[in-house]
Amino acid sequence: MNKKGFTLVELLSSIVFVSLIAFVLIEIVMSLKNLYDTSGLKTELLNKQGIISNKINSTLLTNSVVLVQRCGNECIDFTMSDNSVIKLEIDIKNNIISFGDYKTELNQNSQFGQIRINNILSTFSHPTKFDGILNIKIPIKSNNFEDKDFGINIVYQYNSNYTTINID
Amino acid sequence: MKKNNSGFILAEAIIVSTLALTVLVVLYTQFNKINRNYNITFSYNSVENIYAANNFKMYLLKSGYDNLVSALESMPERYLDIKSCPIEYLSENSHCKNLVDVISAKNIFFTNADIMDLKKEIENKTEISFEMKEFIKSISRNVNDDQYRLIIEFNDGSFATILI
Numbered sequence: 108m109n110k111k112g113f114t115l116v117e118l119l120s121s122i123v124f125v126s127l128i129a130f131v132l133i134e135i136v137m138s139l140k141n142l143y144d145t146s147g148l149k150t151e152l153l154n155k156q157g158i159i160s161n162k163i164n165s166t167l168l169t170n171s172v173v174l175v176q177r178c179g180n181e182c183i184d185f186t187m188s189d190n191s192v193i194k195l196e197i198d199i200k201n202n203i204i205s206f207g208d209y210k211t212e213l214n215q216n217s218q219f220g221q222i223r224i225n226n227i228l229s230t231f232s233h234p235t236k237f238d239g240i241l242n243i244k245i246p247i248k249s250n251n252f253e254d255k256d257f258g259i260n261i262v263y264q265y266n267s268n269y270t271t272i273n274i275d
Numbered sequence: 276m277k278k279n280n281s282g283f284i285l286a287e288a289i290i291v292s293t294l295a296l297t298v299l300v301v302l303y304t305q306f307n308k309i310n311r312n313y314n315i316t317f318s319y320n321s322v323e324n325i326y327a328a329n330n331f332k333m334y335l336l337k338s339g340y341d342n343l344v345s346a347l348e349s350m351p352e353r354y355l356d357i358k359s360c361p362i363e364y365l366s367e368n369s370h371c372k373n374l375v376d377v378i379s380a381k382n383i384f385f386t387n388a389d390i391m392d393l394k395k396e397i398e399n400k401t402e403i404s405f406e407m408k409e410f411i412k413s414i415s416r417n418v419n420d421d422q423y424r425l426i427i428e429f430n431d432g433s434f435a436t437i438l439i
Contacts, residue, residue: 124292131299135306142310149317157322164326227377229370236337236367242377260323262330262377 145251152217152249152257159245160259162209166193167263175241175263176273181222183243183274197222197245204245213247220246220258226272237264241272317433319410324435327378328427332439334374335385335425339365340439343385344423353393354386354426379430382407388422388438390414410434 113121171188178184181197193207199221202213213219223244232238246258265272335343342364347355357364358380360371375383382403386393394412397403407428414426414436423439 120288128295128299131303135303138306138310142313146313153317153321160322160326168329225377227373229367229373231367231369233367237334237370238367240370240373240377260327260378262327262374264330264333264374 148214148216148249148251151214152247152252155211155213156247156257156259159204159206159211160261163195163206163259163261166207167261172263172265172270174271174273177224177275183222183224195243216251217247217249217257220248224274226274228267232267234268235266237266239265239267239270239272241265315409318431319413319433320435321433324427324429324433325437327380327429328425328435328437330378331374331380331383331427332425332437334367334371335365335439338367338371347385347387347423353390353396354384356382357385358383378427380427381430382428384426386424386426388417388424390424391416404428406432407434410436 167185170185172185173188174184174186176184176186178194179196181199183195185193185195187193195204195206197204197219199219202215202218204211204213204219223246225242225244227240227242229238241261241263243261243263244258245261246256249255249257343355343357346364347353355364358375360368360375362368365371390411397408397411400408407426410428411426414424417424417438424436425439426434426436428434
């Protein structure tokens with residue numbers, strides 16, 4: 108009788124064992140590949156979001172804003188107490204945002220949406236406390252992360268005795 | 276008849292299989308941990324959320340900070356949940372609610388800067404989500420007795436904390 112070869116049980120158990128190892132390894136490799144593909148893009152988008160947000164927020168926090176008004180569809184002028192004007196502008200076609208002297212462009216896989224501005228004024232009035240909230244949303248969408256918004260959400264609290272919002 | 280001595284006995288095969296599988300399982304679980312921590316870093320203390328927390332801090336400093344401090348010091352719990360803008364502590368309640376809505380806050384806790392006691396206290400609290408507990412556990416200790424802290428959970432599942 109030919110005694111070379113494997114028994115059926117040996118074959119089956121080997122196949123099951125190898126399949127299990129292959130499955131686990133494939134899971135790990137697929138996750139790694141996904142991480143590799145997305146992490147670079149995600150990091151870049153979040154960095155951009157952070158830099159733009161920091162630029163706008165820090166300027167608004169350190170300066171006294173007396174007037175906020177639209178200067179176009181995707182343009183807002185901030186007039187400070189020293190009469191200087193800082194323009195926030197989105198060039199949707201070229202994917203560029205500018206705020207004062209600062210300008211940056213998004214990569215080709217992401218795009219700006221339209222600026223959404225909301226001004227909420229409370230019913231009370233006080234000489235020093237905040238009674239208004241200006242909310243400016245600048246959406247940033249990416250083709251690689253369809254369900255996520257990497258946009259900017261600017262929240263500016265003000266006292267209506269000192270700051271006028273004219274965004275209609 | 277000559278005995279065929281090539282091959283492995285069953286015990287050897289089982290031992291090797293078990294070892295290999297154990298290594299794979301450990302590898303997989305550790306990798307999942309790394310993957311989870313990688314995703315978490317994007318949701319903790321982002322620039323956007325820090326500024327949102329800062330906005331709430333600015334409001335508190337003008338409208339009820341002293342009341343909150345007194346209330347916290349007199350309570351047995353080590354935190355105050357102020358997401359609903361409780362009128363007994365915070366003035367300009369309507370502005371507060373608008374602000375909470377605009378920054379998309381889901382939960383706002385006011386607590387001491389040194390959160391060691393808070394970490395112990397929240398362990399068995401079922402009303403606090405697991406993710407919130409994990410975030411609080413990740414906050415480093417600040418032993419300054421004069422300072423307080425805001426901990427905010429946002430609607431998108433991200434978190435931020437800021438000292439006051």
